[in-house]
Amino acid sequence: MSAGAVSVQALLVAHGTVPAVRGISFEARAGEVLTLLGPSGCGKTTTLRAVAGLEAPREGRIAIDGRTVFDAARRTNLPPERRGLAMVFQSYAIWPHMTVFENVAFGLRARGVADGDLAGAVRRSLDLVGLGALAERPATRLSGGQQQRVALARSIAGDPRVILLDEPLSNLDAQLRLAMRAEFKALQRRLGLTAIYVTHDQEEALVLSDRVLVMRDGAIEQAGTPAEIHDTPRSRFVAEFVGVRNILPCEVAEAAALLPGGLRLPVREAAPDGPAAVCFRPISVQLFPHAAPGAHPATVVAATYLGDFMQYELRCGELAICARGLPRPDFAEGAPVFWSVPADACFLVAT
Ligand SMILES: Nc1ncnc2c1ncn2[C@@H]1O[C@H](COP(=O)(O)OP(=O)(O)OP(=O)(O)O)[C@@H](O)[C@H]1O
Numbered sequence: 001m002s003a004g005a006v007s008v009q010a011l012l013v014a015h016g017t018v019p020a021v022r023g024i025s026f027e028a029r030a031g032e033v034l035t036l037l038g039p040s041g042c043g044k045t046t047t048l049r050a051v052a053g054l055e056a057p058r059e060g061r062i063a064i065d066g067r068t069v070f071d072a073a074r075r076t077n078l079p080p081e082r083r084g085l086a087m088v089f090q091s092y093a094i095w096p097h098m099t100v101f102e103n104v105a106f107g108l109r110a111r112g113v114a115d116g117d118l119a120g121a122v123r124r125s126l127d128l129v130g131l132g133a134l135a136e137r138p139a140t141r142l143s144g145g146q147q148q149r150v151a152l153a154r155s156i157a158g159d160p161r162v163i164l165l166d167e168p169l170s171n172l173d174a175q176l177r178l179a180m181r182a183e184f185k186a187l188q189r190r191l192g193l194t195a196i197y198v199t200h201d202q203e204e205a206l207v208l209s210d211r212v213l214v215m216r217d218g219a220i221e222q223a224g225t226p227a228e229i230h231d232t233p234r235s236r237f238v239a240e241f242v243g244v245r246n247i248l249p250c251e252v253a254e255a256a257a258l259l260p261g262g263l264r265l266p267v268r269e270a271a272p273d274g275p276a277a278v279c280f281r282p283i284s285v286q287l288f289p290h291a292a293p294g295a296h297p298a299t300v301v302a303a304t305y306l307g308d309f310m311q312y313e314l315r316c317g318e319l320a321i322c323a324r325g326l327p328r329p330d331f332a333e334g335a336p337v338f339w340s341v342p343a344d345a346c347f348l349v350a351t
């Protein structure tokens, strides 16, 4: 295993008798951002805390940088401070009675860094997050974004190879989230950090990650690159989670989905085993004011202004279809329209 990689095998963590993480395995490769994505309660924080050494798993093995830090069978369990990683929490956990400088220095002192090396290390990490000028500011007199940067500076001050982040941006407003996520990505690349990043925000996961693990109920539902997760969800659960709005249970015939009302949609790939649904994104739906080849008649039941585009809810027999497009006066509520989806935008998932 290369330097900085994290390997997790057959990890099982239970709180009392209830398993929160059910025997999952994954590897974060050196220098990549691996994201755990999933709804509340699916086990993301528990997994991260187990890697950090803050939870005692029942079963499994964890290796960091090729070194075993946890092995249930051999009763190996290194304490957090000996695992060579850093962690950033959602709450930042900043000390309010200390200055920015002292907040970053605190962890280094606790690790026994000598005073002579301390100031330089603190300044370097504050400069890296753009807080060099605020070192002497009391930590309470900072904006949310600045506090988040202090937490980041503190985590990288000890030169970790691996950084674990649990929803680090979720306390920030929308604009700051976007700015901070770009800054984090740039910093991670520059320092060559391996990052395991936890979020329930699918867009954040897709933008930041090299690979994504979608978790459900303590297990990994799907693993892949952001493009694979976004474009080819394998299950209804993942499709819903990555914002595919049209998920229509169907019968499957050769290269087509058969829908109620005799509707037939060509699909781009083979069917999964068992019951299936055909999926497509609202942006893939083409709308026409008049009959067009391969297009199905429908009625606009709602046209909602969303800024850059309109969202159109259509009724097509017993099907509800969601489409997005530019505002058009002839697609007003109650108007008849015709819709189609290109075959390469339609995929099947197991339900
Ligand atoms: N200390 C605890 N004691 C008992 N159960 C717990 C404890 N911590 C977490 N759990 C349970 O374990 C499961 C996984 O929790 P976890 O915190 O890992 O979820 P999560 O994916 O991080 O969710 P969120 O997005 O809400 O942070 C949940 O069912 C939760 O209720």
Ligand SMILES: [Mg+2]
Binding pocket: 044, 045, 046, 166
């Ligand atoms: Mg959590």
